[in-house]
Amino acid sequence: MQKIVDFEKCSGCYACFNACPKNCISMKPDEEGFLYPEIDNEKCIDCGICQRVCPVLTKYKGYPKGNAYACINKSDETRKLSSSGGIFALLAEHIISQDGVVFGAAFDNDLNVCHMGIRDIDELKKLQGSKYVQSKIGDTYKQAREYLEAGMKVLFSGTPCQISGLLTFLGKDYENLVCQDIVCHGVPSPLVWKEYLKFIENQIGAKAKKVTFRDKSYGWKRYFVRLDFDKEKKYTQPFNRNLFMKGFLENLYLRPSCYDCHSKSLERQSDITLADFWGIEKIHPEFFDNKGTSLVLENSEKGRQLINAISSKMHHKKVDIDSALKFNPSAYRSACIPKNRKRFMKLLCAVSFKKAIKQNVNNNFIKRCTNLIKRFLLKVIK
Ligand SMILES: Cc1cc2nc3c(=O)[nH]c(=O)nc-3n(C[C@H](O)[C@H](O)[C@H](O)COP(=O)(O)OP(=O)(O)OC[C@H]3O[C@@H](n4cnc5c(N)ncnc54)[C@H](O)[C@@H]3O)c2cc1C
Incomplete structure (x- = not known):
């Protein structure tokens, strides 16, 4: 057995890893940090179980809308x-x-x-x-x-x-x-997450101990990302200003x-x-x-x-x-792939998270001003 399913379709669900009777599948990261099954052909007996349990190849029926x-x-x-x-x-x-x-x-x-x-x-x-x-x-x-x-x-x-x-x-x-x-x-991507952690730990000068992606201290709709570090340091930022969340919500990685x-x-x-x-x-x-x-x-x-x-x-x-x-x-709808995804990943590997993200998230000054004016006008109209 050479491969289970096409690379771009594999969701990294681990069904094949769990089902292999010979334990000959290991999950290995690609250059973007996502895990994919790798088969040890020396041990593989070609039983086909990994393909039978792959949810991309064997679709399980869903329930009608309830x-x-x-x-x-x-x-x-x-x-x-x-x-x-x-x-x-x-x-x-x-x-x-x-x-x-x-x-x-x-x-x-x-x-x-x-x-x-x-x-x-x-x-x-x-x-x-x-x-x-x-x-x-x-x-x-x-x-x-x-x-x-x-x-x-x-x-x-x-x-x-x-x-x-x-x-x-x-x-x-x-x-x-x-x-x-x-x-x-x-x-x-777990790799992008790790690179973000390195970047923020460097900036704060301490090791991150705890992460809250959805801190609701200032409300649920405008949640904050909060990181707690050793040396009693902490860092909080509205989700729409946080660099990791920006890239996530723009589907970059x-x-x-x-x-x-x-x-x-x-x-x-x-x-x-x-x-x-x-x-x-x-x-x-x-x-x-x-x-x-x-x-x-x-x-x-x-x-x-x-x-x-x-x-x-x-x-x-x-x-x-x-x-x-x-x-x-x-x-019901998959995220759209941004045109600059490849460019971001290249820069991440070659330079740094900070450079890669700053050059690729939508940080346009004019757009930010327009949004501020829109929000202000909406408040006035209400
Ligand atoms: C990657 C991701 C994307 C999401 N996208 C949307 C979205 O587009 N729209 C939307 O309405 N909701 C989205 N959600 C779900 C939403 O954020 C809440 O998890 C959900 O509303 C349940 O909230 P809760 O308050 O009941 O429980 P919570 O306590 O917030 O939910 C915790 C549950 O989420 C599971 N969970 C947390 N992180 C992960 C992870 N990385 N992988 C798998 N399971 C995880 C935990 O196992 C736990 O069971 C997303 C969640 C994740 C993790």
Whole structure:
């Protein structure tokens, strides 16, 4: 076996890595820092399992569109640590209270993003909040299967492509599995993230210890990126001024497969989908308090039961799914590839993050002034 799937289609979901009976697949970074499977041909027995579990080649059927809700966790403390309405935490608390296991993305000690499983409520904070870097799945699909086979409840949270990978890897339905995905804009390169960290640590003169991509201290809509360093130093910046977030939101360093995502569809493969409820202040202003509101899609019967089980712990309202998704095109449309993506990556490798980003993000002075005037006029009109 030479390769599993075309390079630009591979989402790095790790299904092949987890399924190989000879453990002859390793995940190796390319020059942009994204991980791809590499087969050890000496050990490969050409069994074809890696291709059978590849979600690009074997598409798992999604559920037809279901109900949608605006949801807010009644605990403001939990919501503060979450990106939107804190609904993931409610799902996780429920599964853990039933002696189950929850898988999601966490930072490791070096601020890499990796999936991990937790069984203890005290560990939940590690999984809360969005990390805007592609998460390494590692062998968590295999771990999840062991728990499922032992009859334990499992909640697996991830991007749509990670849920596709888990489902094709498992290859059968488990009554005790709940899959929850997020509406995903696309995942940034772990290498670019590391280069950003180097740049900011240099600027601050200390080592970063903790990252909060969605600090809501000044509100949910204009969230801040916050980094805490050793020597008691900290750095906060509005998301639209932060260089890493700018490049992310301008799609400069998403994984190549994100520009034509194979898992993006309104027929979701997960039982539940979570998203930021952008536009809530226009549709249902009573659900907007600028502390975070989630859009929750109930895709399957299992999803309906779980949402019902946590309903007493949240404020919620059924909403029209099409009106809600109008404000969130990432739910069904892949990000566009910018013309200068290649140029950015070349500069990143040859020069530095700072130079590469400054020359490639939209920093146009005239545009910034126009936006300021527009915002001012909008305020005056209101
Ligand atoms: C890369 C990325 C892009 C996103 N793009 C959009 C978007 O375009 N539109 C939108 O409405 N919402 C998007 N979201 C989702 C949104 O930011 C919230 O995660 C979602 O609303 C759930 O919020 P919450 O408050 O319920 O829970 P939170 O506590 O904020 O959610 C935490 C959950 O997100 C998972 N998660 C965090 N980082 C990652 C990661 N790198 N990879 C996989 N899973 C991760 C954790 O495992 C955990 O289960 C994105 C999230 C990520 C990570």
